[in-house]
Amino acid sequence: MAELNIEDEITRAKRGMMWVKLEESLDGAGCPVCNQVGRSEAHYLESMLYEYVLDAGVRKKLHHSHGFCTRHAATALEAEKKLNSDGLHLATMYDSVLDEGLRILKNQITALEELEKEKRRRRPEKQVHPAHASKCFVCEFAAEAEAGAVHGLLYFSRDRDFLKMYAASKATICFRHIEALVKERVGLELVSETVQKVEKLKVNLSEFIRKHDHQSAHDYREDELNSYVSAVRFFAGSCR
Numbered sequence: 001m002a003e004l005n006i007e008d009e010i011t012r013a014k015r016g017m018m019w020v021k022l023e024e025s026l027d028g029a030g031c032p033v034c035n036q037v038g039r040s041e042a043h044y045l046e047s048m049l050y051e052y053v054l055d056a057g058v059r060k061k062l063h064h065s066h067g068f069c070t071r072h073a074a075t076a077l078e079a080e081k082k083l084n085s086d087g088l089h090l091a092t093m094y095d096s097v098l099d100e101g102l103r104i105l106k107n108q109i110t111a112l113e114e115l116e117k118e119k120r121r122r123r124p125e126k127q128v129h130p131a132h133a134s135k136c137f138v139c140e141f142a143a144e145a146e147a148g149a150v151h152g153l154l155y156f157s158r159d160r161d162f163l164k165m166y167a168a169s170k171a172t173i174c175f176r177h178i179e180a181l182v183k184e185r186v187g188l189e190l191v192s193e194t195v196q197k198v199e200k201l202k203v204n205l206s207e208f209i210r211k212h213d214h215q216s217a218h219d220y221r222e223d224e225l226n227s228y229v230s231a232v233r234f235f236a237g238s239c240r
């Protein structure tokens with residue numbers, strides 16, 4: 001009977017959510033951590049647009065940050081499209097964000113007018129304060145999703161099945177996330193596997209450059225043509 005219980009923790013974990021998310025994140029190119037963050041953000045924004053448009057807490061947060069940051073604004077616009085909406089969710093949310101923005105700008109006009117008058121009267125100058133924007137609340141959510149994804153990779157970093165899956169995939173952990181993993185003393189096999197992927201990228205990039213030579217036949221392979229994109233993405237990731 002005891003044999004039934006010898007299954008270890010990691011084997012059990014392979015039936016859990018963390019493993020499923022990891023598998024999904026290795027589908028296609030890109031960094032598995034960035035991919036997981038991207039999926040979570042998209043999901044978060046879709047359900048937020050669907051359910052919390054009128055939620056006072058959500059609106060307050062959006063006021064404090066004067067709308068979404070650049071990346072999450074793009075995700076929000078994408079989420080609105082996915083909901084097959086004509087834009088009413090975001091319109092409703094931004095209705096009051098616009099009011100607040102206008103209020104700030106109008107106050108600043110008044111303050112600038114005061115400054116002009118004081119200049120003419122040669123009085124010491126007052127200050128006009130620019131609006132302070134707090135961090136976009138989706139960024140805060142993303143930080144948690146990122147920590148969860150890094151934890152998942154750390155957890156499985158020495159597991160053979162995971163390493164095989166990673167090696168066979170087109171995914172490459174981005175430079176910033178490899179650094180985050182190294183800081184947490186990740187299994188070295190995962191770093192080695194990533195180095196092999198980056199070495200291949202380096203060969204493709206060098207070939208891409210070399211074949212530009214006028215003596216070359218310019219017969220670029222697909223992964224050579226894409227090498228510069230992959231190099232840019234390896235360092236940028238897709239979630240910062």
Ligand SMILES: [Zn+2]
Nearest residue numbers: 031034174237
């Ligand atoms: Zn990444």
Ligand SMILES: [Zn+2]
Nearest residue numbers: 069072136139
């Ligand atoms: Zn953001």
